[in-house]
Structure formats: structure tokens, C-alpha cells
Amino acid sequence: LYRWRNPKCNGKLPPGSMGFPLLGETLQFFAPNTSSDVPPFIRNRVDRYGPIFRTSLVGRPLIVSTDPDFNHFIFQQEGYLFQSWYPSTFTEIFGRQNVGSLHGFMYKFLKNMVLHLVGPENLRKMISEVEAVATTRLRQWSCLESVELKDETASMIFDLTAKKLISYDSENSGENLRENFVAFIQGLISFPLNVFGTAYNKCLQGRKRAMRMLKNMLQERRANPRKEHMDFFDFVLEELAKDGTLLTEEIALDLMFVLLFSSFETTSIAITAAIKFLLNNPHVLEELTCEHEGILKARENPDCGLTWGEYKSMTFTFQFINETVRLANIVPGIFRKALRDIQFKGYTIPAGWSVMVCPPAVHLNPEKYVDPLAFNPWRWEKCELNGASKHFMAFGGGMRFCVGTDFTKLQMAVFLHCLVTKYRFKAIKGGNIVRTPGLQFPDGLHVQIVEK
Numbered sequence: 001l002y003r004w005r006n007p008k009c010n011g012k013l014p015p016g017s018m019g020f021p022l023l024g025e026t027l028q029f030f031a032p033n034t035s036s037d038v039p040p041f042i043r044n045r046v047d048r049y050g051p052i053f054r055t056s057l058v059g060r061p062l063i064v065s066t067d068p069d070f071n072h073f074i075f076q077q078e079g080y081l082f083q084s085w086y087p088s089t090f091t092e093i094f095g096r097q098n099v100g101s102l103h104g105f106m107y108k109f110l111k112n113m114v115l116h117l118v119g120p121e122n123l124r125k126m127i128s129e130v131e132a133v134a135t136t137r138l139r140q141w142s143c144l145e146s147v148e149l150k151d152e153t154a155s156m157i158f159d160l161t162a163k164k165l166i167s168y169d170s171e172n173s174g175e176n177l178r179e180n181f182v183a184f185i186q187g188l189i190s191f192p193l194n195v196f197g198t199a200y201n202k203c204l205q206g207r208k209r210a211m212r213m214l215k216n217m218l219q220e221r222r223a224n225p226r227k228e229h230m231d232f233f234d235f236v237l238e239e240l241a242k243d244g245t246l247l248t249e250e251i252a253l254d255l256m257f258v259l260l261f262s263s264f265e266t267t268s269i270a271i272t273a274a275i276k277f278l279l280n281n282p283h284v285l286e287e288l289t290c291e292h293e294g295i296l297k298a299r300e301n302p303d304c305g306l307t308w309g310e311y312k313s314m315t316f317t318f319q320f321i322n323e324t325v326r327l328a329n330i331v332p333g334i335f336r337k338a339l340r341d342i343q344f345k346g347y348t349i350p351a352g353w354s355v356m357v358c359p360p361a362v363h364l365n366p367e368k369y370v371d372p373l374a375f376n377p378w379r380w381e382k383c384e385l386n387g388a389s390k391h392f393m394a395f396g397g398g399m400r401f402c403v404g405t406d407f408t409k410l411q412m413a414v415f416l417h418c419l420v421t422k423y424r425f426k427a428i429k430g431g432n433i434v435r436t437p438g439l440q441f442p443d444g445l446h447v448q449i450v451e452k
């Protein structure tokens with residue numbers, strides 16, 4: 001018990017409690033809460049121990065940071081003192097000595113891939129596609145009494161994203177890839193008890209089935225290769241054919257899984273949260289509608305679709321998006337591992353310990369955001385809206401800054417344009433905030449959408 005509570009350290013550990021042996025403080029950490037504020041687990045410990053504290057989750061020692069300087073340091077030291085987490089298969093395949101170089105390679109591969117597929121050049125071409133999808137979905141939804149917004153937007157965004165990244169077309173596919181992701185997500189940050197019926201078990205099963213589908217798709221593509229590189233599979237097959245590549249089929253499938261997951265779930269939560277904020281703040285809806293109606297009025301040819309110039313002119317919309325992701329805190333924790341003993345502000349973080357940067361604490365800091373729980377897009381007026389800072393990390397920071405940010409913003413802005421110019425909407429039921437340490441969203445928000 002003494003050793004559990006006082007882990008070995010060549011210096012002074014940050015203060016905190018390691019909880020009970022093995023269990024640590026896992027149960028307290030997983031307790032859901034319904035506030036938009038900093039999770040009570042974090043708030044209570046910051047009050048007691050200060051902005052950097054230690055704890056233990058699911059058997060692993062963890063340092064939690066709400067300190068802007070330490071967060072910044074962690075992001076800047078990516079690959080040197082800290083490393084982000086990737087699915088475990090590659091450690092098993094390669095053994096410990098190669099993990100560093102493989103990790104760097106995987107990161108670059110993933111980043112280049114996303115930039116190829118949904119980077120600036122392709123985004124321009126994508127506007128009309130996103131507009132067409134949003135228009136069709138909204139028309140369908142307006143024929144229904146009400147829609148469960150989170151699920152419907154997730155299905156819309158998944159179709160858009162999976163089509164871009166892996167040419168997956170849900171309508172022409174027998175098995176439903178998204179359903180497997182849903183099972184995976186629901187148990188992603190749950191207590192790791194792998195027995196039939198638990199969320200964790202469903203999560204593992206969902207991942208297994210999704211991986212099997214991706215594997216079949218890759219094999220099909222291998223049998224029918226294409227000349228032009230248009231999606232993730234094309235790039236993977238090219239890389240696999242190279243001599244001396246670090247990529248294996250297994251790693252490629254892992255990356256594909258991570259990418260699909262990190263792209264569609266986040267964006268659909270962001271859109272659902274955006275609508276929830278619009279419902280609660282009619283004056284914001286008014287300003288947003290005004291901006292988008294202005295775009296239509298200024299258009300010379302009313303039959304034309306949205307243009308890149310029009311998209312870039314949506315100043316208030318970009319402020320609105322930033323405020324949405326600040327308050328929604330879609331990614332509640334960003335995890336790293338310390339590669340060696342690290343000294344910071346008099347504390348020592350032992351090598352091998354996990355570190356969690358806590359964006360909600362940063363985004364709800366009253367010293368940086370006046371009245372932090374108020375939804376106020378105007379607070380972003382004249383602020384830099386792209387990139388990250390010590391006080392804004394909804395899309396991460398440093399080397400690992402989200403490569404899908406522009407794609408997400410485009411999808412959100414175009415969807416909002418279609419919504420506010422043609423439809424009215426009202427809440428029918430649900431929509432309370434339910435937060436767990438995993439992904440979080442307004443729970444079961446049903447809205448009715450009617451044509452103007």
C-alpha cells in the first residue's frame with residue numbers, strides 16, 4: 001500500500017492521490033456529469049493540489065496538467081520528451097527498439113495522407129460536394145416529424161468523410177461500417193472489463209468488425225489497383241510496395257481506423273453542439289442567418305452554389321465555430337507518455353508515466369475568457385481564428401495539431417449555410433449535456449426542421 005501511494009521517483013512528484021491499489025481513481029474519473037464546466041474530477045483536484053497533479057487510472061500512473069505553460073511544453077516536446085499514443089499493435093510487431101522511428105514515420109504518413117485528401121487544394125473542390133450532401137440531408141429531415149440530431153449528423157459526416165478518405169459508399173455496401181464505429185466509440189473510455197454485454201466488450205467487438213471490413217476493402221483494392229491516387233488505400237498500397245518501408249498492412253489498417261474515428265465523430269459532435277448553442281442563443285442565430293443571407297443577396301447568379309470566396313468571407317461563422325469548439329470541449333483529454341524523466345516547475349515526471357493535457361480547464365479559465373460558460377462568438381472578434389495557442393487547444397497544439405481542422409470547418413460552415421438560409425428549427429426533446437471522460441455531446445437532442 002505504501003509503495004502504491006508513493007511511487008518511485010528521482011525527484012519530487014506532483015502532489016495528488018494514487019487512489020486504491022490497481023483501481024486508482026478510475027471510478028471517480030469515469031463518473032458522468034452534466035455540467036458544461038470543468039469536470040468535477042479535475043476541478044476538485046486542482047483546488048486541492050494545484051494545476052499539475054498525479055493520479056492513477058486503470059492501473060496506470062498519470063499526471064494531469066491544467067497548467068498553460070506545462071501544456072505548451074508538452075506539445076513542443078513531442079517526439080523528444082513526450083510521445084503520443086497509438087494503437088498497440090505496432091509495439092507488439094516491432095518490439096521496443098524500433099518504436100521511436102516507426103512512430104515518427106506513422107505520424108508523417110498519416111499527416112501527409114490527410115493533407116493530400118482533404119488539404120487546402122482539395123477543399124476548394126469539395127465545397128459543392130458538401131453543399132449537395134447537406135442540401136439532400138436537410139430536405140430529407142424536413143419531411144420528418146423530428147430527427148435525432150447527433151445520429152443523423154454522424155451518418156451524414158461519416159458518409160462524406162469515408163467517401164473522401166476510403167471511397168466507401170454506405171448505400172452500396174452490405175455491412176454497415178459506421179455501426180461498428182458507433183459500438184467502438186460508446187465503449188472507448190469505459191471501465192475496461194471485457195465480459196459479454198459491457199460497453200468495453202462491445203467496443204472491442206466493434207473495432208474487430210470494422211478492422212475486418214477495412215481489411216477486406218484493402219484486399220479488394222489490391223486485386224484491382226488504380227492508376228491515380230485518390231484515397232487512403234491507393235497511398236497505402238503504393239507505400240507497401242516500397243523496399244524497406246516501415247509500413248505493414250496491419251499498421252495501415254490501424255491508421256485508417258484511427259483516422260476514420262477521429263474525423264467523423266468529432267465533426268458530428270461539433271455540428272450537434274453548434275445547433276444546441278443556436279437553439280439556446282437566438283441572437284447568435286440571428287447574426288449567423290444575417291451573414292449567410294447576405295452572401296445569397298450579394299450573389300450575381302442565384303443558381304450558383306457556394307464559392308470559395310463566399311466561404312472565406314464568413315467571418316462571423318468562423319467566430320461561431322471557434323466558440324462552439326471552445327465550449328463543447330469535444331476532446332476532453334490529450335494523452336502523452338513521458339519518454340524519460342522530465343523536470344518541470346520543481347516537479348519530476350518519471351519516464352514511462354502518462355500525461356493528460358486537459359483542454360476544458362484551459363478553455364474555461366475565467367482569467368482568459370470573461371464569463372467562460374457564456375456562449376459568446378463575439379469574444380473572437382479581431383482574434384486569430386486559425387491555429388492553436390496556450391489558451392485555445394480544441395484542435396490540439398504543436399506538431400500534432402489536427403490536420404483535419406480545415407476540413408471540419410468547411411463541413412460545419414457549409415452545413416450551417418444550408419440550414420440557416422433555408423430552414424427554421426426547434427428543439428423537440430432531449431439535448432442535455434452529458435459528459436463522460438470520453439467523447440461528449442448533447443444527449444438525444446431531437447429537433448424539428450421546417451422549410452422557411
Ligand code: HEM
Pocket residue numbers: 084107110111114118259262263264266267270325330331334335393394395396397400401402403404405407408
Ligand atoms: C471538430 C472536429 C475535430 C476536433 C475537435 C479534432 C481534435 C483533434 C485534436 C485535439 C488533435 C490532437 C490530438 C493529439 O495531440 O494527440 C487532433 C489530431 C488529429 N486529427 Fe483532429 N479533430 C477534428 C476533426 C478531424 C478531422 C475531420 C480529421 C480528418 C479528416 C482529423 C484528423 C486528425 C489527425 C490525423 C490528427 C493527428 C493524429 C496524430 O498526430 O496522432 N481530425 N484532432
